[in-house]
Amino acid sequence: MSTVTEALERGVFLDGEVQPVEGDTLTILNPGTGELVGHVTAASAAHVDAAVRSAQQAFGSWSPLGYAQRGRVLHNCAEAFEASVEELAPILVAEQGKTLRDARIELHKAAETLEHYAGLAKEVRGVSVHGLDPGVDGRVIRRPLGVVAAIVPWNFPTTLLCNKLGPALLCGNTVVAKPADSTPFTTLRLAEILTAAGLPPGVLNVVPGTGPLAGEALVTHPLVRKVAFTGSTPTGERVAALAAIGSKRVTLELGGSDPLIICDDADLAAAASAASMGRFYNCGQACLATKRVYVFESAADEVIELISAKAAKLRLGIGIDPKAQLGPMHSERQRELLERQIAETLAAGGEVTAGGGRPDDEALANGWFHEPTVIVDPPRDSPMAREEVFGPCLPIWRVNDLDEAISLANDSPFGLGSAIWTGGLEAAERAAAELDCGYTWVNSPTKVYDELPFGGVKSSGVGKEHGSEAFDHYTNLKSVVVKRAL
Numbered sequence: 001m002s003t004v005t006e007a008l009e010r011g012v013f014l015d016g017e018v019q020p021v022e023g024d025t026l027t028i029l030n031p032g033t034g035e036l037v038g039h040v041t042a043a044s045a046a047h048v049d050a051a052v053r054s055a056q057q058a059f060g061s062w063s064p065l066g067y068a069q070r071g072r073v074l075h076n077c078a079e080a081f082e083a084s085v086e087e088l089a090p091i092l093v094a095e096q097g098k099t100l101r102d103a104r105i106e107l108h109k110a111a112e113t114l115e116h117y118a119g120l121a122k123e124v125r126g127v128s129v130h131g132l133d134p135g136v137d138g139r140v141i142r143r144p145l146g147v148v149a150a151i152v153p154w155n156f157p158t159t160l161l162c163n164k165l166g167p168a169l170l171c172g173n174t175v176v177a178k179p180a181d182s183t184p185f186t187t188l189r190l191a192e193i194l195t196a197a198g199l200p201p202g203v204l205n206v207v208p209g210t211g212p213l214a215g216e217a218l219v220t221h222p223l224v225r226k227v228a229f230t231g232s233t234p235t236g237e238r239v240a241a242l243a244a245i246g247s248k249r250v251t252l253e254l255g256g257s258d259p260l261i262i263c264d265d266a267d268l269a270a271a272a273s274a275a276s277m278g279r280f281y282n283c284g285q286a287c288l289a290t291k292r293v294y295v296f297e298s299a300a301d302e303v304i305e306l307i308s309a310k311a312a313k314l315r316l317g318i319g320i321d322p323k324a325q326l327g328p329m330h331s332e333r334q335r336e337l338l339e340r341q342i343a344e345t346l347a348a349g350g351e352v353t354a355g356g357g358r359p360d361d362e363a364l365a366n367g368w369f370h371e372p373t374v375i376v377d378p379p380r381d382s383p384m385a386r387e388e389v390f391g392p393c394l395p396i397w398r399v400n401d402l403d404e405a406i407s408l409a410n411d412s413p414f415g416l417g418s419a420i421w422t423g424g425l426e427a428a429e430r431a432a433a434e435l436d437c438g439y440t441w442v443n444s445p446t447k448v449y450d451e452l453p454f455g456g457v458k459s460s461g462v463g464k465e466h467g468s469e470a471f472d473h474y475t476n477l478k479s480v481v482v483k484r485a486l
């Protein structure tokens with residue numbers, strides 16, 4: 001495995017290659033050490049325009065290819081990506097902060113998603129309706145949309161992009177991607193790898209830059225036909241409003257505050273492990289993460305002890321340290337936000353049973369580290385319950401029964417994922433039917449499958465990614481009526 005030893009200097013990825021750095025630049029620092037990772041062009045409206053026009057031109061030759069042919073290209077891309085995981089992992093660690101282990105998990109998963117869509121290439125089907133009238137048949141065909149803007153945040157720069165790239169490209173669209181302003185380098189290198197593997201120039205362009213400038217220039221560009229956005233709820237709502245001009249298609253994968261219910265007949269050790277993994281993976285910076293635990297009173301003491309012990313044992317370290325289980329938070333802003341949420345919560349009540357603040361370790365003093373933290377029974381109207389907590393802090397509430405657990409779980413502005421741990425079929429079925437969100441895991445770690453549609457309700461978003469359901473969001477359905485001579 002290589003490491004990032006020299007500062008990276010990269011520009012916009014246009015027409016199959018990274019351009020030299022020009023114009024305004026962004027400085028990228030390692031969240032674990034504060035060291036310089038490199039500089040990247042902060043794309044201007046002119047850069048975005050060039051990227052969109054290049055993608056529009058490439059659409060002319062990419063969209064007429066058959067699904068099978070595009071699938072072959074995607075398959076080659078997935079293979080090349082998989083073969084490059086060890087090269088990409090240190091770049092992802094350096095700019096994002098996550099541990100090497102989490103970086104590898106992310107990168108393998110992203111490559112797998114491309115492979116998944118490559119595998120679906122020969123499975124895309126339409127519908128036909130015979131005998132609409134005498135001698136008249138109808139069929140419904142899928143047509144690609146055109147240029148898709150793919151805007152993603154910094155927590156999983158590659159998986160979140162590939163969730164969009166897979167279905168978008170297979171369906172014949174071309175893509176202009178905008179990574180978060182703090183995580184451009186893995187995406188730029190990945191674009192080079194995919195191009196070398198056979199993705200034609202212009203089919204994927206990348207504009208690193210800020211949200212207000214590059215992001216808005218992309219969303220409002222008249223040639224962009226769809227905006228596939230992943231990020232926070234307030235930004236997603238603004239993006240949707242901007243995309244309304246020109247009636248662009250929009251999918252929004254937004255924030256979440258996933259509940260996990262633990263019944264007293266559950267395998268408590270397994271449930272505690274799932275809660276700990278679900279909350280502290282990626283340093284708690286995941287949309288789909290266990291952000292609230294509701295445990296039956298009779299099992300509460302044991303569960304609280306198990307989860308708190310797990311949190312206390314997690315080993316913090318800079319991402320590249322192979323022993324690190326929890327990296328830094330991504331930025332100073334994210335840590336301050338978490339600290340504000342914890343302070344406001346504790347001022348109103350709740351008991352800290354693990355962690356609580358910054359680690360007392362000189363070796364970590366230059367990074368944005370925060371201890372894995374557990375808070376028991378904070379007030380039910382505190383930030384722990386009402387806001388998205390995007391960091392390593394898990395609130396646990398005691399509840400009397402399933403009715404109370406489901407009612408509190410649903411009492412949230414968000415509706416992304418959810419989980420229940422129980423030995424009983426009835427509780428499992430009730431959770432599946434009644435939890436108001438896009439995913440429910442029963443006695444299962446919160447793993448996302450490419451085969452299943454994923455997407456939230458309420459303030460967690462609109463539309464689906466993953467599964468063949470994603471095709472509906474990257475194609476227009478068109479009805480064709482054919483009359484035979486009778």
Ligand code: NAD
Binds near residue numbers: 153155180216231461
């Ligand atoms: P963010 O909304 O601030 O930024 C996301 C992306 O949008 C970045 O690329 C950013 O540059 C861009 N952006 C910002 N302002 C913009 C604008 N005005 N116009 C166009 N683009 C703009 O999100 P964040 O805080 O960086 O990311 C964390 C959030 O993302 C959390 O809320 C998390 O839950 C959410 N998220 C959701 C999912 C999901 O699939 N539902 C997955 C991962 C993260």
